[in-house]
Amino acid sequence: MAAPRGQWSGKLGFILAAAGSAVGLGNLWKFPYITYENHGGAFVLVYLGAIALVGIPIMLAEIILGRRTQLSPVGAIRKLAAGRAGGSAWTGLGFLGVASGFVILSYYSIVAGWTLRYTWMALGGQLEALAAEPGALGTFFGGYVADGSQQILGNGAFMLLTIGGVYFGVKSGIERVARVLMPLLVLILLAMAVYATTTAGFGKAVTFLFRPSFGELTTHAVLEAVGHAFFTLSLGMGAILTYGSYMGKNESVPLAGIAIAVIDTIIAILACIVMFSIIFTFDMDVTKSAGILFTTLPAVFYQLSGGGLIASAFYILVAFAALTSTISLLEVVSSYAIDELKWTRHQATLTMGLAIFLFGILNALSLGAVSGISNFSPLGSAHAGLFNTLDYLASNWMLPVGGLLIAIFTGWFLSPKETWDEMRQGSPGCRSLYDGWLVLIRFAAPIAVGAIIFSIIFLGMEYQ
Ligand code: PHE
Numbered sequence: 001m002a003a004p005r006g007q008w009s010g011k012l013g014f015i016l017a018a019a020g021s022a023v024g025l026g027n028l029w030k031f032p033y034i035t036y037e038n039h040g041g042a043f044v045l046v047y048l049g050a051i052a053l054v055g056i057p058i059m060l061a062e063i064i065l066g067r068r069t070q071l072s073p074v075g076a077i078r079k080l081a082a083g084r085a086g087g088s089a090w091t092g093l094g095f096l097g098v099a100s101g102f103v104i105l106s107y108y109s110i111v112a113g114w115t116l117r118y119t120w121m122a123l124g125g126q127l128e129a130l131a132a133e134p135g136a137l138g139t140f141f142g143g144y145v146a147d148g149s150q151q152i153l154g155n156g157a158f159m160l161l162t163i164g165g166v167y168f169g170v171k172s173g174i175e176r177v178a179r180v181l182m183p184l185l186v187l188i189l190l191a192m193a194v195y196a197t198t199t200a201g202f203g204k205a206v207t208f209l210f211r212p213s214f215g216e217l218t219t220h221a222v223l224e225a226v227g228h229a230f231f232t233l234s235l236g237m238g239a240i241l242t243y244g245s246y247m248g249k250n251e252s253v254p255l256a257g258i259a260i261a262v263i264d265t266i267i268a269i270l271a272c273i274v275m276f277s278i279i280f281t282f283d284m285d286v287t288k289s290a291g292i293l294f295t296t297l298p299a300v301f302y303q304l305s306g307g308g309l310i311a312s313a314f315y316i317l318v319a320f321a322a323l324t325s326t327i328s329l330l331e332v333v334s335s336y337a338i339d340e341l342k343w344t345r346h347q348a349t350l351t352m353g354l355a356i357f358l359f360g361i362l363n364a365l366s367l368g369a370v371s372g373i374s375n376f377s378p379l380g381s382a383h384a385g386l387f388n389t390l391d392y393l394a395s396n397w398m399l400p401v402g403g404l405l406i407a408i409f410t411g412w413f414l415s416p417k418e419t420w421d422e423m424r425q426g427s428p429g430c431r432s433l434y435d436g437w438l439v440l441i442r443f444a445a446p447i448a449v450g451a452i453i454f455s456i457i458f459l460g461m462e463y464q
Pocket of ligand 1: 022024025026027104232233234237280325326329449
């Protein structure tokens, strides 16, 4: 007999868990550096537009698909597509989601592992010693990522924490972790934001973020903003769909979806305020990629009074944010095994967690430790190594394609009668909101995401 399907304890449980999935390295690491590269202001505005017009509609679509079927992606799409023209082909969309979860987790947990190491070094004082020596942070970071056993260790430790969260189920595992970590994360970030207001760079940071100068906005920036809206809201691979499948019918879909997007956005903006205030205070140069989090910031933290405390709090914050995201990635893969292969939750979590960890070893060794996989570049030298190749494939292809198909499936394939019937439950008075959503999911979202995919194929653009 299969165990009864899990459910959140209530509205707050779902919102916290889904916000936990959304808030992650995308908010604390990627958003600040792409905002910097795209000159702030106007990019931030376009990003907010992308969240509202593309992100929120697809988020609501995923919640509708999940809650309607009470199944994870493969089962959900199969059930809804059954008996209609082209029915079984759509099941591929469910499998794409499971594959995306597997692939993203296999490299995301490596960067997450770095946050554990940096937390440890901040607490133990080693980070301060590195920051005191010019150039030492960069040298350390380069050596650290190329050290295969360190990378496997960090990845393994983070996968264990992730498995621990998923193993105990929807309410006593995933929700419990989110209930503890999310408020702590918000507290730490707010405390840092208050501190940031006292730094000399605060005014400059606010101007940079909120005074748009449209002359600096490029087409690439617009597409990058839309692409990032997907990654940061955990859309396009069924994570929100799966979490939505544990949601009760008496809760409001639009309210929950909008709350999640608002929380995610506020946290991304606060992270920018904190980081840019500190960075502008010392006129630091922000370099691309991982640099900002692991080499630029530690250097500036220790120039502030109470630097040790700030650095420790910061890396704990990033580790927390990453953990609630990795938990949602593993849940997508595990729930496939639970729903479709009828495994128990414990079997599914341990087996899938172990499989992803083992596969992730290849990624861990592709940052310099083993030259064959570190130089593996089937997609060109801009994505050298398995880690970068998979990151590129997932963020540029799997999520946008998954998101486009979810928008088309929900907007055009399901009847408005069905989608309205689902949205109505828990929020009967939202008819005009529903009508607005239908227009966005049918037109705005597919056109915007279609433009991304078109530009990747024909204009050679990238969204990293
Ligand atoms: N949204 C997460 C972040 O911002 C990443 C993520 C993507 C998590 C897809 C789950 C699914 O870091």
